[in-house]
Structure formats: structure tokens, C-alpha cells
Amino acid sequence: MNLLLIAPYENLLETAYLVKNDLNIEFKIEYGNLKDGLEIAKKYKEKGIDVIISRGGTYQLIKENVDIPVVEIKVSPYDILRQFKGLVKNNKKICVAGYKNVIYGCELIGEVFNINIIKTEFCEEEDIPEQIKQAIKSGAEIIIGDAVAINYASNFGIENRLITSGKEAIANAVNEAIRLIEEIKKEKAKTEEIRTILDFIHDGVIAVDKKGKITIYNKMAEKIFRKPSEEVLGKNIEFLIPDTKLYQVMNEKKSQLDALQEIGEIKIATNRVPIIVENEVIGAVATFQEVNTLMKAELKIRKQLLEKGHLAFYRFNDIVHKSEKMSKCIEIAKKYSQLDSTILIFGESGTGKEIFAQSIHNESKRKNGPFVAINCAALPENLLESELFGYAEGAFTGAKKGGKVGLFELAHNGTIFLDEISEMPLSLQSKLLRVMQEKKVMRLGDDKLIPINIRIICATNRDLLKEVNNGNFRQDLFYRINILPLFIPPLRERKEDIIPLAEYFLKKYSKLIGKNILGFTHSAVDYLLSLDYPGNVRELEGIIERACAVCEGKYIDMEDLIFKYFEINQNKIKSQELSIEEQEKNLISKALTESKGNITLAAKLLGIHRTTLWRKIKKYNIDIMTS
The missing domain is CATH 3.40.50.300 (P-loop containing nucleotide triphosphate hydrolases)
Structure with missing residues (x-):
């Protein structure tokens, strides 16, 4: 066990070794009272000790000054009571002196046995000599207390008795420390698991406590904010984000999702959520990504989907x-x-x-x-x-x-x-x-x-x-x-869309074939508006694409628009005596002949989609090769 027991007095040191043998558990034991014990604790902290056990003022001092779990060897009223043996019928004035955790409950002993007890509670080590002096001046004839009280009482030559801890108290403290070490190991494993997850997700994560101190700052956050965790953890959030909204999130107890934020030259997309436990806000967490990263990721996904x-x-x-x-x-x-x-x-x-x-x-x-x-x-x-x-x-x-x-x-x-x-x-x-x-x-x-x-x-x-x-x-x-x-209304029922669409297709196809065609002549516009467009927008697109291909000037004229299209429609005019289906079949056959069986080209000549053309070829049982 990575465990250390610091005994503030020699008798406790000896008893600790006995307990160690009885329990058959390996742990370290050192002797040190108050400041000496504190220095020993600091030294072992550097060595990576998990838990320290001590008693009285030494326990109190280590707990307040060393950032490490400390288990107390508890002193009970029975431990104090043992030191009153032979003093109950003695009329001597007794002072019980020590740190609060050692002498707690001594007043009850005085009440039960009708003994006049002077209680002297220590807070600061520097004040102890004066407190002992005051107790003696108040008539104390015997001092019962912890190790530090007995040391000073001996210096003043007054009778004293040490409140000791028995084997049971030490064994209980050791078992409590072992349980605590097991919990610490579990907590470390859980913390490491969470840390690993946080460091390998694509979002930056920052968490703060209710005072705004940064408690979590993952690897992606380091990358985005370009500051290492050593500089950030424990600092107030304003150190990193001066205009932070996390306080607002905590005060309002409301999440803020998909918010855009600028940190210097960086644009980030942020989600902010309050951390609420039993209806009390104990902090907040923010997750964020650089907008450029999000855009790249979306582009990559969309590219993959496009390929499929x-x-x-x-x-x-x-x-x-x-x-x-x-x-x-x-x-x-x-x-x-x-x-x-x-x-x-x-x-x-x-x-x-x-x-x-x-x-x-x-x-x-x-x-x-x-x-x-x-x-x-x-x-x-x-x-x-x-x-x-x-x-x-x-x-x-x-x-x-x-x-x-x-x-x-x-x-x-x-x-x-x-x-x-x-x-x-x-x-x-x-x-x-x-x-x-x-x-x-x-x-x-x-x-x-x-x-x-x-x-x-x-x-x-x-x-x-x-x-x-x-x-x-x-x-x-x-x-x-x-x-x-x-x-969706057909193009003939929304004539005002014809010219905007024609201009859009003109820009598209003139650029595609490397021409600088500026627009349409008045006659071309009038002609475009006069058509019924049975093939709708697709037919109009085909007309403009063909016109861009044949146009030799800066503006598309009517002559450019009626090329090929007019020829096919003339055939329609000559075939009025035929049924609608016969006319359609003849038009398709002629387009297939002119395109030499090229389905895509024939569909463009007819102003219909190639899948529609395939369906009609199947419907009329047209042989592509003979058309």
C-alpha cells in the first residue's frame, strides 16, 4: 500500500508497528510532531504517496498545508476518560489541552463526574506556550492533552498525562486509508478514461466551476486556443475568453447551442451548457470547433457522398x-x-x-x-x-x-x-x-x-x-x-420566368464553351417568349445551349435560337394530318436519325430528358439502329 503513517509521539509509533504486524499490511511509518510531521508529509508527497495517516495537531497541520488525502486517528471521549483514572475523587484542578479534534467532548466528562475542568483549545502552534501559561495561572494543577500540550507542560514542570490512541483506533484509521486508496485508484482510472476520451474527440472542451475557474481543458482546446493546459487550468475563464458567456449560462440555467464566437482571429462554433446537480448550478461546460474545420469536414463528407x-x-x-x-x-x-x-x-x-x-x-x-x-x-x-x-x-x-x-x-x-x-x-x-x-x-x-x-x-x-x-x-x-x-407550374403558365432562366443558362453555357456572349437581341427575346415549351425548363435549357454553340457574335439572335429546333417543329407542322402518337413517334425517329442513334443528343434536340426518351422508344418500339 502506498500509505504513510506519521506518529506525533513515540508511544503511537510503537503501537503503529504492532498494528502493522497484526494486520499484515505493508505501509510506511515515520515519527514527527507538528512542523516536523508536516515536512515529512511534504517530502513523501513528492515521492507520490497516496494517503497519509496522523493524529491531533499534526493531522490538522498536514490536512491544511499538503494537497493529499489525510486520514485521522480519531480520539474518542473514552481515550480522554482513561487519563482521568485516579483523579475523579482528587480535588486537583484539571486542564484538558489540545487541538479540537483531540479534546472534543471533554466537557461532558467534567459534567458527569462533577470535575472542575479547564478546557484549552489550540489553534496556532505559536500561541500554545501562552495558552499553557494562562491555564496554570488559572489554577490548573494537572494537564491532560495531546503530544504538543504535554511537551509544553513538561517544560513548565506541571504534572501531565498524554491522551493516547489504542491499537483499535490505529487499525481503524489504517483500514479507512486502505479503503480510500481503493477509491482513489478507481477515481484515477475513471478520470484517466474521461481524459482520454476528451483528448481524442474532435471538439474542444472547457469546463468551469461556479466561480468561473477552469477545471477541464482538453487537447483540442489547446490546439484551438494555442495555449497549453499548464497555463490555463485553475485560471478564471476570462483569462482565456474575455467576453465569455458561461456566467450567463450559469445564471440563467439555460443552454446556448450553435453560437458563433470570435476569439481573436479565430471563429468558433460553440455549445454552452450549465452543469446542474440537484437543481444547483455547480459549473458550466463549453464545446466548440473552429468554423474552418467544420466547413472542411462538411466538404469532405459531401464530397464522399457526391462520389457515391x-x-x-x-x-x-x-x-x-x-x-x-x-x-x-x-x-x-x-x-x-x-x-x-x-x-x-x-x-x-x-x-x-x-x-x-x-x-x-x-x-x-x-x-x-x-x-x-x-x-x-x-x-x-x-x-x-x-x-x-x-x-x-x-x-x-x-x-x-x-x-x-x-x-x-x-x-x-x-x-x-x-x-x-x-x-x-x-x-x-x-x-x-x-x-x-x-x-x-x-x-x-x-x-x-x-x-x-x-x-x-x-x-x-x-x-x-x-x-x-x-x-x-x-x-x-x-x-x-x-x-x-x-x-410545379409548367413554363408556359409563368412566362415571366423565361427570360431570367434564359439569362441564367446563357451565362452557364457561354462560360462553359469559352465564349463572351453578353445577352439576347430584342427579336430573340420576343421569340423566346412566343414559344409554348412543351419540354418546359429543360427544353429552354437545350435551346440556349444550342444557341451558345452556334452564336458567333456578342448577342444571341433569333436565327441562333431556331437552328435545328425549327426544323423539327416544321416536321410537326407538316404532320398535322397524323395522330398525336404518330407525330410523336415520327419526331423521335427523325431526332434519332439526325443524332445517328446518340440518345443524349437526340433528347437534347427534342428538348426532353434522356430517360423520357428511352421510355417513349420502348413505348413505340422504335429501332434505334434503323432510325
Whole structure:
């Protein structure tokens, strides 16, 4: 045991050795009274002693001057009473002298035995000789007391008796010290564990007591504030943060979260929380990170998500508009983003349904989670099922080893966007309904249900109620996804958005191809405003991209805008005698011929999305190679 007993008198020293043998416990024993004992305690503290045992004034002195746990060999009224043997019927005046912890309870002995006792309580060692003198002047004939009182009484030649401690008292003190050492070891282990955790987290942590003294200051705090803990611990918080809000947090008993703060040239994001025990504030703790570090971390995470394709990068501010219709639509979408219910976005092809879905995600509480998008019309039924739900190893021929995580699982704690939901086969619609009801997903070929926490946003360019009536869409699923409907108006109903959008695309594509195109001529503006845009914003974007490619001047003219687009529309004009479907099929075939089977280019010529083009090719059974 890393334990030291300091005996203030020789008899206690001898008894301590006897107790040591009886208990069969190894601990150190030294002799030293008052200041001598204090010096011994200081010396052993430097050696790393855990606990000190002593008695009387020596115990008191060590406790007050050495920062180390001290256990007292307690003196009871019975120990004092033993020294009154043979004095009860003696009429001599008795003085009981010593430190309070030694002579406590002596008055009771005087009352019980009707003895005239002079009580002399010591506080400072320098005052003891004078106190003994005063006791003698008051008529004391015998002094009963602790070691220091007896020493001075002997010097004055007065009869004296030492209040001693027996083996039981010493053994009790040793056992108490052993228990204390065990607790200290446990506390050290716990403190070291907490220290390790605090030093390895990415947040800086500072804790203060109720007076504002810094009690915790971790490695990250050292790095951010550029001051070592030796300079900071034990100092008032103002030493580190002159305009600290921690006092306000303690006074108001309220947390302050996500606060921005400037410390010199450093900008930090701070959380401040009061420490409350049994409704009493005993301090406060602040956690913080440098804003630059947070931004870098967010950028890294977003980059990783982007590499996986599970990131929403559009926000409501990115939606270019001027019309009141779009402003109201965005306002409704922002309100929806604060809820967690399923959203169904209605809008024609090219109106920007996915941009709205991404913006809603980035405005929601799930913004730090993944955004997973899939076009239900882009994949055949078997592939769509495995993409959405994943599959177990060996689920089918060609299933990769270890299986595959489905998009619903990848979207956990985030958002999944199901574009063109109307194209989802009926068999998968029932599976989707079950996922929404149970909030669990089962991989193909597996029998385990995996809990998921997702927000679903769907989009369609069709009249879903009509699809329900035609038997192409489940009625129960329709009512399940149509909780928060959002209608995006087509571009022809918000003409005031055409020119702001055109200018946005002009800036984007002229920069992309390295041209310095300044704007549009009046005739180009008039022409852009005259079109109906069946392909909506996507069609307008295609028109401006092509115009930027062919424009040779500083301004885009009408001639630049009608290139190719006019040719295809002329074909539409010549084909009025054909049915709508025949006209559409002919337009697609002509675009595929002109693009030599290039789906992306053909989609741009038609002003529609490539997935929409694929769906129509499949619908009309068009052979790409012969077109």
C-alpha cells in the first residue's frame, strides 16, 4: 500500500508497528510532531504517496498545508476518560489541552463526574506556550492533552498525562486509508478514461466551476486556443475568453447551442451548457470547433457522398424564378421540408421536380443524411426491384458475393426520391407500400427485415388519379404518397420566368464553351417568349445551349435560337394530318436519325430528358439502329 503513517509521539509509533504486524499490511511509518510531521508529509508527497495517516495537531497541520488525502486517528471521549483514572475523587484542578479534534467532548466528562475542568483549545502552534501559561495561572494543577500540550507542560514542570490512541483506533484509521486508496485508484482510472476520451474527440472542451475557474481543458482546446493546459487550468475563464458567456449560462440555467464566437482571429462554433446537480448550478461546460474545420469536414463528407451519388446539391436559392406562381410553390415546399411526411410532386417533364426534391432535403432536418434518387422509368422491373430493395448473396444467378445494399438502406436517416413513380410496376408498388407501412425493408432472397428511417419524395408527370382508375396504379399507395402534394407550374403558365432562366443558362453555357456572349437581341427575346415549351425548363435549357454553340457574335439572335429546333417543329407542322402518337413517334425517329442513334443528343434536340426518351422508344418500339 502506498500509505504513510506519521506518529506525533513515540508511544503511537510503537503501537503503529504492532498494528502493522497484526494486520499484515505493508505501509510506511515515520515519527514527527507538528512542523516536523508536516515536512515529512511534504517530502513523501513528492515521492507520490497516496494517503497519509496522523493524529491531533499534526493531522490538522498536514490536512491544511499538503494537497493529499489525510486520514485521522480519531480520539474518542473514552481515550480522554482513561487519563482521568485516579483523579475523579482528587480535588486537583484539571486542564484538558489540545487541538479540537483531540479534546472534543471533554466537557461532558467534567459534567458527569462533577470535575472542575479547564478546557484549552489550540489553534496556532505559536500561541500554545501562552495558552499553557494562562491555564496554570488559572489554577490548573494537572494537564491532560495531546503530544504538543504535554511537551509544553513538561517544560513548565506541571504534572501531565498524554491522551493516547489504542491499537483499535490505529487499525481503524489504517483500514479507512486502505479503503480510500481503493477509491482513489478507481477515481484515477475513471478520470484517466474521461481524459482520454476528451483528448481524442474532435471538439474542444472547457469546463468551469461556479466561480468561473477552469477545471477541464482538453487537447483540442489547446490546439484551438494555442495555449497549453499548464497555463490555463485553475485560471478564471476570462483569462482565456474575455467576453465569455458561461456566467450567463450559469445564471440563467439555460443552454446556448450553435453560437458563433470570435476569439481573436479565430471563429468558433460553440455549445454552452450549465452543469446542474440537484437543481444547483455547480459549473458550466463549453464545446466548440473552429468554423474552418467544420466547413472542411462538411466538404469532405459531401464530397464522399457526391462520389457515391447520394448528395443533394440544389437549394431553394438555386431555383431561378420571377413569377408569383413559382414563389408560392417554393413557399409551400419550404413548409413541407420541415415535416417528415411523404411528398408527391406533380409536374410536366422538364419543370425541375428533382431540383425541388433536393431543395426540400437540404432544407429539412435530414440535410446531413444521404439523398438517394432513382428514376422508376429508367430500369426494367427486375433491375428496379434489386436496386430499390437490394439482394442477398446467392439470391439469383449473377448476384455478387456478399449481396447488395438497396437504395432504401442507403437512404437510411436521409431522403429517397422516386422519380416517375407512375412507371413503377404494380408488383413493386405493393412492396413499396409495405416498406412505407412497416418502415422495414427485406432484400431479395433474404428473410431478415432491416429497419430504415427515411423520408420519401415521389414525383410524376402523369395524372395519378387517372392511372388509379385505369388500374395502372394502386389506390392505397396513391393515398399513402399523396400526403403533401406539390404542383410545379409548367413554363408556359409563368412566362415571366423565361427570360431570367434564359439569362441564367446563357451565362452557364457561354462560360462553359469559352465564349463572351453578353445577352439576347430584342427579336430573340420576343421569340423566346412566343414559344409554348412543351419540354418546359429543360427544353429552354437545350435551346440556349444550342444557341451558345452556334452564336458567333456578342448577342444571341433569333436565327441562333431556331437552328435545328425549327426544323423539327416544321416536321410537326407538316404532320398535322397524323395522330398525336404518330407525330410523336415520327419526331423521335427523325431526332434519332439526325443524332445517328446518340440518345443524349437526340433528347437534347427534342428538348426532353434522356430517360423520357428511352421510355417513349420502348413505348413505340422504335429501332434505334434503323432510325
